[in-house]
Amino acid sequence: xxxxxxxxxxxxxxxxxxxxxxxxxxxxxxxxxxxxxxxxxxxxxxxxxxxxxxxxxxxxxxxxxxxxxxxxxxxxxxxxxxxxxxxxxxxxxxxxxxxxxxxxxxxxxxxxxxxxxxxxxxxxxxxxxxxxxxxxxxxxxxxxxxxxxxxxxxxxxxxxxxxxxxxxxxxxxxxxxxxxxxxxxxxxxxxxxxxxxxxxxxxxxxxxxxxxxxxxxxxxxxxxxxxxxxxxxxxxxxxxxxxxxxxxxxxxxxxxxxxxxxxxxxxxxxxxxxxxxxxxxxxxxxxxxxxxxxxxxxxxxxxxxxxxxxxxxxxxxxxxxxxxxxxxxxxxxxxxxxxxxxxxxxxxxxxxxxxxxxxxxxxxxxxxxxxxxxxxxxxxxxxxxxxxxxxxxxxxxxxxxxxxxxxxxxxxxxxxxxxxxxxxxxxxxxxxxxxxxxxxxxxxxxxxxxxxxxxxxxxxxxxxxxxxxxxxxxxxxxxxxxxxxxxxxxxxxxxxxxxxxxxxxxxxxxxxxxxxxxxxxxxxxxxxxxxxxxxxxxxxxxxxxxxxxxxxxxxxxxxxxxxxxxxxxxxxxxxxxxxxxxxxxxxxxxxxxxxxxxxxxxxxxxxxxxxxxxxxxxxxxxxxxxxxxxxxxxxxxxxxxxxxxxxxxxxxxxxxxxxxxxxxxxxxxxxxxxxxxxxxxxxxxxxxxxxxxxxxxxxxxxxxxxxxxxxxxxxxxxxxxxxxxxxxxxxxxxxxxxxxxxxxxxxxxxxxxxxxxxxxxxxxxxxxxxxxxxxxxxxxxxxxxx
DNA sequence: GCAAGGTC
Numbered sequence: 150x151x152x153x154x155x156x157x158x159x160x161x162x163x164x165x166x167x168x169x170x171x172x173x174x175x176x177x178x179x180x181x182x183x184x185x186x187x188x189x190x191x192x193x194x195x196x197x198x199x200x201x202x203x204x205x206x207x208x209x210x211x212x213x214x215x216x217x218x219x220x221x222x223x224x225x226x227x228x229x230x231x232x233x234x235x236x237x238x239x240x241x242x243x244x245x246x247x248x249x250x251x252x253x254x255x256x257x258x259x260x261x262x263x264x265x266x267x268x269x270x271x272x273x274x275x276x277x278x279x280x281x282x283x284x285x286x287x288x289x290x291x292x293x294x295x296x297x298x299x300x301x302x303x304x305x306x307x308x309x310x311x312x313x314x315x316x317x318x319x320x321x322x323x324x325x326x327x328x329x330x331x332x333x334x335x336x337x338x339x340x341x342x343x344x345x346x347x348x349x350x351x352x353x354x355x356x357x358x359x360x361x362x363x364x365x366x367x368x369x370x371x372x373x374x375x376x377x378x379x380x381x382x383x384x385x386x387x388x389x390x391x392x393x394x395x396x397x398x399x400x401x402x403x404x405x406x407x408x409x410x411x412x413x414x415x416x417x418x419x420x421x422x423x424x425x426x427x428x429x430x431x432x433x434x435x436x437x438x439x440x441x442x443x444x445x446x447x448x449x450x451x452x453x454x455x456x457x458x459x460x461x462x463x464x465x466x467x468x469x470x471x472x473x474x475x476x477x478x479x480x481x482x483x484x485x486x487x488x489x490x491x492x493x494x495x496x497x498x499x500x501x502x503x504x505x506x507x508x509x510x511x512x513x514x515x516x517x518x519x520x521x522x523x524x525x526x527x528x529x530x531x532x533x534x535x536x537x538x539x540x541x542x543x544x545x546x547x548x549x550x551x552x553x554x555x556x557x558x559x560x561x562x563x564x565x566x567x568x569x570x571x572x573x574x575x576x577x578x579x580x581x582x583x584x585x586x587x588x589x590x591x592x593x594x595x596x597x598x599x600x601x602x603x604x605x606x607x608x609x610x611x612x613x614x615x616x617x618x619x620x621x622x623x624x625x626x627x628x629x630x631x632x633x634x635x636x637x638x639x640x641x642x643x644x645x646x647x648x649x650x651x652x653x654x655x656x657x658x659x660x661x662x663x664x665x666x667x668x669x670x671x672x673x674x675x676x677x678x679x680x681x682x683x684x685x686x687x688x689x690x691x692x693x694x695x696x697x698x699x700x701x702x703x704x705x706x707x708x709x710x711x712x713x714x715x716x717x718x719x720x721x722x723x724x725x726x727x728x729x730x731x732x733x734x735x736x737x738x739x740x741x742x743x744x745x746x747x748x749x750x751x752x753x754x755x756x757x758x759x760x761x762x763x764x765x766x767x768x769x770x771x772x773x774x775x776x777x778x779x780x781x782x783x784x785x786x787x788x789x790x791x792x793x794x795x796x797x798x799x800x801x802x803x804x805x806x807x808x809x810x811x812x813x814x815x816x817x818x819x820x821x822x823x824x825x826x827x828x829x830x831x832x833x834x835x836x837x838x839x840x841x842x843x844x845x846x847x848x849x850x851x852x853x854x855x856x857x858x859x860x861x862x863x864x865x866x867x868x869x870x871x872x873x874x875x876x877x878x879x880x881x882x883x884x885x886x887x888x889x890x891x892x893x894x895x896x897x898x899x900x901x902x903x904x905x906x907x908x909x910x911x912x913x914x915x916x917x918x919x920x921x922x923x924x925x926x927x928x929x930x931x932x933x934x935x
Numbered sequence: 936g937c938a939a940g941g942t943c
Contacts, residue, residue, distance in 0.1 A: 156941075156942080157941090157942060157943090158942090158943090201941090201942085202941080202942050202943075203940075203941030203942040203943090204940065204941045204942080205941090205942095207939095207940090207941095209937095210937090214937095215936090215937095217936075217937080222937095225937085235941095236942090257941095258941090262940060262941055263941090265940090265941090266940095266941065314940085317939075317940080318938085318939075318940075320938090321938045321939045321940080322937085322938055322939080323938090324938075325937065325938030325939075326937045326938065327937085328937090328938095329936095329937045329938075330936095330937060333936085333937080339936075340936060341936070342936095343936060343937070345937070345938080346937090346938085347937095347938045347939070348938075348939075349938080349939065350938080350939090457942095457943070461943080469941090469942090643939080643940090644939085644940070644941090646940070646941065646942080647939065647940060647941085650939090650940095651939085
């Protein structure tokens with residue numbers, strides 16, 4: 150029997166379909182709980198393709214190290230490492246099926262982890278079938294061309310490459326587990342609240358902490374901006390601004406403002422017209438997809454989840470790839486042709502009419518998987534609304550990579566207000582999209598046209614209005630999830646498959662929260678401690694160094710054992726230093742922990758108000774001046790209490806957020822406001838002789854009311870949409886567009902033709918309709934969460 | 936209860 154092992158089930162199915170000379174038989178092993186694909190191939194009467202599920206074995210320390218207190222964290226450095234089964238079903242099946250194999254082809258992904266996964270599978274087979282022969286198939290895309298080529302050119306298993314992957318596993322475990330244990334024990338944070346440390350998560354956390362520190366250290370500088378509204382002879386007006394965007398001296402700003410006289414005159418000093426070309430975007434890899442999805446309001450988590458659903462349903466290609474270059478074996482033309490007969494037909498047809506189909510390409514190649522692209526056509530009704538958004542994004546991006554450049558006509562106009570010594574230089578920039586090019590296919594975040602009336606040098610203008618703005622420079626902004634993922638990619642932190650998970654991990658460990666992301670004080674304390682005693686683990690350089698070592702291992706230049714020995718030696722030295730300073734480390738970690746609990750100052754005695762636990766285990770806000778002062782406020786019973794940086798102006802107290810895993814954060818707000826509200830309600834209830842519902846419930850109801858109120862501000866019917874008047878409403882109704890949902894689903898170009906309303910207006914209204922629908926959906930979702 | 940990497 151000939152056994153082919155792939156990294157995942159879908160690959161097994163598709164490879165079988167390509168290789169099979171006749172029909173493929175799907176074989177179920179009910180006792181094992183797996184499915185294989187069997188057929189005749191290349192002289193092997195019985196060929197079996199079986200899919201794994203990524204790593205089916207892992208590594209860990211022996212059981213006796215499980216007790217955190219019994220073994221010192223340092224003991225983990227040189228502890229034995231054992232292989233553990235992480236997917237029992239597949240491991241068992243692999244042994245049962247592998248026992249009968251004469252030949253095994255490892256057909257896992259074409260990358261380092263793929264090689265390791267392959268060797269893991271091979272070892273399992275060899276444990277029951279030591280004499281089995283084996284080889285390796287390498288392919289970059291599951292296309293007939295690539296797969297046939299791979300199986301006609303089978304090669305050898307690269308054990309050095311697998312060793313490199315294995316060294317990564319060991320180093321991550323040893324460093325991560327020992328430092329996690331050490332820091333947690335030091336801070337006295339055991340059980341669910343342990344403090345984690347790792348080669349990828351800690352540098353990522355440090356990025357967020359560093360950014361927050363920059364924000365804190367930022368000193369804002371005052372500046373001023375001045376605008377003047379000008380009018381042409383034909384009474385067309387536009388807004389111009391002082392030629393320096395920011396004026397940093399108040400006297401100068403005041404002088405300029407005084408010199409701009411409403412009713413006075415200005416002159417066009419110069420007009421510079423230019424054409425600007427904009428290149429079409431590169432194909433999506435995982436990172437770029439997350440960034441784009443994030444930019445249209447889909448969180449990285451949701452983007453990941455929905456993409457996975459669409460991948461499993463067969464609409465989109467494999468989700469985890471670094472590649473931004475389509476491989477040659479991908480049949481791009483037929484991928485475009487498949488949209489004929491769908492709502493993307495106009496786009497597909499236009500592309501197919503082009504003389505050549507030359508896609509853009511980025512710089513990154515990934516031998517394991519092609520860039521993200523659609524693999525099957527779909528209708529809106531085939532999937533959920535948000536999934537369609539993801540699908541549409543991928544389709545439009547794919548199509549746009551074949552389209553032409555967009556062209557902008559830009560204008561830079563210099564304007565002199567007044568003459569001679571009173572002259573003040575103003576400017577205005579205009580831009581107009583003259584050739585949509587790829588932006589027709591991919592209309593996301595399209596800059597608005599900034600239209601100007603016709604202006605030529607020497608034109609005389611009238612000043613009709615002026616505006617004086619007092620502003621201050623802003624600190625660098627916090628990272629959003631998309632931006633953080635891109636930054637991690639740039640720094641080599643994590644992989645396409647893990648970056649989103651790493652961010653989730655930092656959130657669930659209460660290190661970071663919010664959107665954009667901000668760190669807790671605990672995160673500061675952990676990062677500061679690590680930076681001082683083991684700077685290696687908080688820097689992307691550790692990953693870089695590991696990559697270099699792994700390259701050398703895979704090239705056979707050094708042995709895995711040597712790399713591991715050196716790594717352990719380094720860690721031992723770090724631990725000597727750590728253990729010498731345990732007391733200081735404990736203190737600084739505990740003060741970070743305390744700071745996260747400070748909510749504000751007590752109104753009665755001016756001591757710190759902190760989050761405390763009662764003897765029964767329930768939480769409350771209490772005064773640190775206790776027992777002299779007994780001021781206190783209640784808190785909800787469950788969920789992690791997070792002190793945000795937003796303050797209640799009335800009570801000078803930080804607003805509170807409650808985080809429960811799997812639910813969206815609950816903006817609890819000011820604890821004093823909350824309590825006052827509840828007391829008021831209680832009084833009323835007492836008057837009526839009713840029993841008051843408990844505090845937590847009351848707060849939740851108030852939340853629900855606030856949400857219902859915010860909903861009424863979003864349009865519910867077409868006539869609620871801003872700018873949509875009665876005449877247009879009638880035209881829309883005539884075209885059978887009667888509800889928000891109808892409009893959201895409409896093809897605006899077709900609708901424009903039918904109704905005579907401009908596409909631009911329709912697009913604007915459609916956007917509002919979509920936003921209303923989305924708001925409704927989020928509301929429903931969050932309601933069901935509560 | 937520890938990491939990061941696959942996959943679902």
